[in-house]
Amino acid sequence: MVDQTEPGRRVASAxxxxxxxxxxxxxVLSAPHAAAQVRDGTPKRAxxxxxxxxxxxxxxxxxxxxxxxxxxxGDPNWDEGSPYLERLAAWHDDVVVVDLHVMRPRxxxxxxxxxxxxxxxxxxxxxxxxxxxRSGYPLALNWPFSAGPRTITSQLQRRGRExxxxxxxxxxxxxxxxxxxxxVLRDGLAAVVA
Numbered sequence: 001m002v003d004q005t006e007p008g009r010r011v012a013s014a015x016x017x018x019x020x021x022x023x024x025x026x027x028v029l030s031a032p033h034a035a036a037q038v039r040d041g042t043p044k045r046a047x048x049x050x051x052x053x054x055x056x057x058x059x060x061x062x063x064x065x066x067x068x069x070x071x072x073x074g075d076p077n078w079d080e081g082s083p084y085l086e087r088l089a090a091w092h093d094d095v096v097v098v099d100l101h102v103m104r105p106r107x108x109x110x111x112x113x114x115x116x117x118x119x120x121x122x123x124x125x126x127x128x129x130x131x132x133x134r135s136g137y138p139l140a141l142n143w144p145f146s147a148g149p150r151t152i153t154s155q156l157q158r159r160g161r162e163x164x165x166x167x168x169x170x171x172x173x174x175x176x177x178x179x180x181x182x183x184v185l186r187d188g189l190a191a192v193v194a
Contacts, residue, residue, distance in 0.1 A: 008055075008065070013083035016072035021058055021065045026092040027193065029054040030099045031067035032076040032084055032152060039075040047102040049173045053182065054100055060186050061193075064091065077101075077152050085152055089159055096162040098124065098189060099152045103145065103167040110139040110172075110184075113147030113165030117157035124164040127191025131184045137172070 008019035016035070031050035036043060051067040058065035066088065068076060076084035077099070088097055103111060110132055114121040125141070132139045147153035147165035156163040172181040 008067075010069065011087070015074045015076070015079065015083050017069040018066055018076075018084055018087070019069055020067075020087070021055065023058070023062055023064045025063050026094055027061070027063040027096045027189075028088060028091055028098070029058050029061075029063055029065045030088060030097050030152060031065075032099065033101060034067040035070045035072050037068065037072040037075040037077075039078050044075065049102055049168075049170070050100040053168075053173075053185065056182060057186055057189065060182075061189055063189075078150050080150060080155065085155055088152065089156060089161065094161070095156075096124070096192070097152065097156055097164075099147075099163065099165045101145070101165065101167045102170050102173065105169050105171050106144050107138070108140045108143075109137040109169050109181075111143060111145050111167035112139065112141050113145045113151070113153060113167065114142055115147040115151070115157045115163060115165065116149050116154040120157040120160075120162050121153070121164040124162060124192055127194075128166070128185070128188030130191065131188035134187075135180060135184045137181075137184055 031054040033047040034051035054065040153163040153165040
């Protein structure tokens with residue numbers, strides 16, 4: 001895990017705060033579930049590892065990063081037009097977003113959700129597929145999560161932005177596999193701008 005993270009600018013909103021690290025890049029790593037959230041009135045636990053992943057990959061790739069902070073009153077990855085989503089949409093005229101999530105073990109290490117307009121993810125996932133295959137990480141496209149219509153990925157795609165949802169099995173985030181998982185994601189994402 002990351003021992004020390006870059007301090008980000010904290011932003012308050014009616015739906016809950018987030019922090020962002022802004023770099024001179026149109027590429028953004030997003031962790032909308034880094035803090036516990038509330039989906040349709042039901043509390044959901046935080047995917048805390050996504051915060052560290054977003055910040056570490058941001059530093060290694062030179063991409064920007066955004067992640068939720070505690071006291072979320074909604075779910076930025078579920079609520080249509082959330083302030084978090086609006087911030088991503090306004091980041092850059094041609095912002096490219098990779099949205100990070102953690103999933104329970106489902107037989108694959110990575111799931112790449114291509115969203116409702118998969119052509120808007122077509123440039124983003126081939127490098128991740130290649131890096132995962134090279135490292136022996138089983139992966140799937142659109143299973144078990146396809147980045148449905150309410151997700152950040154699909155909402156941004158409908159606005160003409162490139163976006164991809166990346167689900168990572170929590171078994172890839174333990175002490176034994178964390179560094180290799182970071183390397184797979186870093187190498188796969190670096191291919192996007194190569």
